[in-house]
Amino acid sequence: MSAEANRQHVLDYLAAIGRGDHAAAYDAFAEDATWTTPPSLPWPGFFEGRRAIFEEYFAVDKGLFTTGMSKYDLSIQNVVAAGDCVVVEMHHSAIGLNERPYETDHCLVFEVRGGRIQAVREYIDSHYLHQQMIAT
Secondary structure, eight states: OOHHHHHHHHHHHHHHHHHTOHHHHHHTEEEEEEEEOOTTSSSOSEEESHHHIIIIIGGGGGGTBTTTTSOOEEEEEEEEEETTEEEEEEEEEEEBTTSOEEEEEEEEEEEEETTEEEEEEEEEOHHHHIIIIIOO
16 A cells, blocks of 8 residues: 555544544454553553454553543644554543543554554653553
8 A cells, every 4th residue: 555545544543543433443453463552551561463452452541531442532743654654643632530631642653554554653651641540
């Protein structure tokens, strides 16, 4: 696929996950996709397979945000696509179960192959996440 097609595929995935359309979001991933998070987060840093991504990685949000996994308030700030790589800067707004606001920027690096997301590497301020959502 072209860089532009890969870019659109990632944007379509983000729109689907944002509105809580898990079927469309799930279908955007290859069956053997991976998702890597910073090792400083208090959950595993590597998820292998789209089932693990949706049943384990996203499930963490049920214990963090009032919306759980039902929807995400994501604002795309920048998208750069080259070949199989799509880099997205975005802002995530939410309210924690602890009633604290969560306002932070994320950077996600997607690898898209054969029309499906093959890998995601997530870069976030894990210290901020811990302070706002986990620490009491």
